[in-house]
Amino acid sequence: MKLVSYRRDGKPGFGAVKEQGIVDLSARLPQIADLASLVADNLALDEARRLVSAATEDFALTQVELEPVIPRPNKIICVGINYVAHAAEAGRTVGKYPVIFHRYAETLLPHGAPLVRPTVSDNFDFEAELAVVIGRGGAHIAPGDAMSHVAGYTCFNDASVRDWQFHTHQYGMGKNFRGTGALGPWLVTADEIPDYRELAIHGLLNGERLQTGQLSELAFDIPSLISYVSQALDWQPGDILATGTPSGIGFKRQPPIFLKPGDTFEVVIPGVGTLSNPVADEA
Missing domain, CATH: 3.90.850.10 (Fumarylacetoacetase-like, C-terminal domain)
Structure with missing residues (x-):
C-alpha cells in the first residue's frame, strides 16, 4: 500500500493511494487516530489492506492537501x-x-x-x-x-x-x-x-x-x-x-x-x- 496523511476541508485524515485517488481509511477505521497509529497495529494494517482492495477511491489526490507522511513524528x-x-x-x-x-x-x-x-x-x-x-x-x-x-x-x-x-x-x-x-x-x-x-x-x-x-x-x-x-x-x-x-x-x-x-x-x-x-x- 501507499499510505498518505493529508488535510481535506481543513480536517486531518489518512488513507491509501489507489490509481489517482485516495481511499479514506480515517473514515473506515475511526478507532485509529492517525497514520502513526495505523502502522503500529498489524491487525489494523491487515484490515486496511482488505478495505483498500475492495474499495474505490473516495476522492482525487488533487482534492487534498498532503502533509508530511507522518506529520508529527516523535523523533x-x-x-x-x-x-x-x-x-x-x-x-x-x-x-x-x-x-x-x-x-x-x-x-x-x-x-x-x-x-x-x-x-x-x-x-x-x-x-x-x-x-x-x-x-x-x-x-x-x-x-x-x-x-x-x-x-x-x-x-x-x-x-x-x-x-x-x-x-x-x-x-x-x-x-x-x-x-x-x-x-x-x-x-x-x-x-x-x-x-x-x-x-x-x-x-x-x-x-x-x-x-x-x-x-x-x-x-x-x-x-x-x-x-x-x-x-x-x-x-x-x-x-x-x-x-x-x-x-x-x-x-x-x-x-x-x-x-x-x-x-x-x-x-x-x-x-x-x-x-x-x-x-x-x-x-
Whole structure:
C-alpha cells in the first residue's frame, strides 16, 4: 500500500493511494487516530489492506492537501556520511560508529510545498535520502530482528543550510531551519519492498540529475542503524530514520550549486516514489 496523511476541508485524515485517488481509511477505521497509529497495529494494517482492495477511491489526490507522511513524528533520526562516495567528497572517512544527528518535527514539509531558503543564508543545499518509517517500537533491538520494526519507506530531502551547519562541530543547527525537511509523498509499506538494498536513489535539480546512489552502498545498513539507536532511545511508531545522502551535494561542487527561488528539487526512488518541492525565499 501507499499510505498518505493529508488535510481535506481543513480536517486531518489518512488513507491509501489507489490509481489517482485516495481511499479514506480515517473514515473506515475511526478507532485509529492517525497514520502513526495505523502502522503500529498489524491487525489494523491487515484490515486496511482488505478495505483498500475492495474499495474505490473516495476522492482525487488533487482534492487534498498532503502533509508530511507522518506529520508529527516523535523523533527524526538522521545519519550523516553514510555513503562511502559521499564521505570521500566531504573529505571524511566512515568511522566505527554512525554519525547521528536529529531533526525537529516542526521543520518538516510535504510533497509539493516550497522548501524555504532562510533570510540569513544563501548556502541552501539539497540531500536526497531514503527514509524509514518505524512501525513497531522497542529498545535494545537486535540487528537480526530490526527489519520487523519497519513499517515502510518514503523519500526525504534533508535540505541543509551549510554555513550554519559548520558554525560549530555540532552541525544540527544547519539541519533544523523551518521548512527545510521535505518528507513524502507517501509511505510504501515494507511488504511492497522485498529488499531495500535493491533500491536506487536520485536527486534532480530542475530536471538535471546531480545525485545518484544505490541503497546497497550504505556504510551502515538499516538493521544496524535501527539497532544502534535503540541501545540509547526507544523507537516509537511513526519515528523516522533518514539513512543519509549519496554523493553529488551542491556545496562540494566546483563551483558550488545552492538552491534558489524558482528551483525545483526532486528525490526520486523508483519503487517508492518522487518527492518534488519548489524553492522559495523565507517571507
